Amino acid sequence: MRVVPVGERACLVEVEDAAAAASLAASARAWRIRADDIVPAATTVLFDGCDPAEVEAALPLLDRESPGDSGASVVLRVSYDGPDLGRVARHWGCSTDEVVARHTGTGFTSLFCGFAPGFAYLGGLPAELAVPRLDAPRSRVEPGSVALADRWCGIYPTASPGGWLVIGRTDAVLWDAERVAPALLAPGTRVRFEALR
Template sequence: MNLVRVGARACLVEVEDAVTAASLATWARESGPAADEIVPAATTVLFDGVDPAEVAAALPHWSRDAPPARGPVVRVPVTYDGPDLEAVAAHWGCSADEVVALHTSLELVALFSGFAPGFSYLSGLPAERSVPRLESPRARVAPGSVALADTWCGIYPSASPGGWLVVGTTDVVLWDADLPQPALLAPGTRVRFEVAG
């Protein structure tokens, strides 16, 4: 763990992985230093609006065994018609139906957000189901695309370039700036995918 000052009133705490970052962020929000914002990412947690010395003094009180936040379960209906569904099946050595069965059997957890407003990095895909990114990213991925990369799953909230493998689509709205909590899949949210009826 390493602390990097970012000006007088902010710092980044570098950790080994996203689960650890989520755990640290959860602890910090509940009983850590009083920061204006605490933002987890893949291997860092940003503490903004607090003296870095306060963060450094508080960190020894955090237990690495503390679990990340466990938020509500959000069910996401998916039409499994993605252009990369067969490629994922080939990579896993199974049928497209088996990809769907595995994907809908998992409970994934939003560990952090980034890339675009409403895009959450969902953890929980088994390590043996890791998939590579596209060699050449697409210039445009449609909003609502459900995609995999490495051991992550994500849903594109808006049209954007992207290199993840798209396995399906959903009509769920992921970002609404008019809501008190604009992101549907805030960190800690548990996600269950299901076949759209």
């Protein structure tokens, strides 16, 4: 891990991947590292409103000890009728029913948020199920669209352009500024999908 100061009261800690970033952020929160905000990303963790020297001094403890599994758990009900469901089935060499079974049988974890408020990058797909993005992004993807790209799963919180493969849709409200915690799938949240019948 490498610590990069960002001004006087913040620093970025560079890590190997998104899973390591999520783990470091969860550990830092559990061990109550003094920072106004701790934000994981794909290969970094931002400690904002902190003493960078204190963060750097705490890293050996955070790297060595795990705080345990303390994230919330969410089940999302999905209509698996997305326009790219067949494309994913062909890529995986299986039927669309098997795509649904694999997707609902996978435990996902929100590793970080980005792209749009409430958009969580959900890790959990094994490498052999990685899928390519569309060659040309759609100009509009509907809110609630459940989509895959590479080894990620994500749900579009609002209508926006997007190049991920859409396999279904959910009615879950992913971002609500009026909620105490606006993002439904904050980093650390465990996510399971359930097929609507």
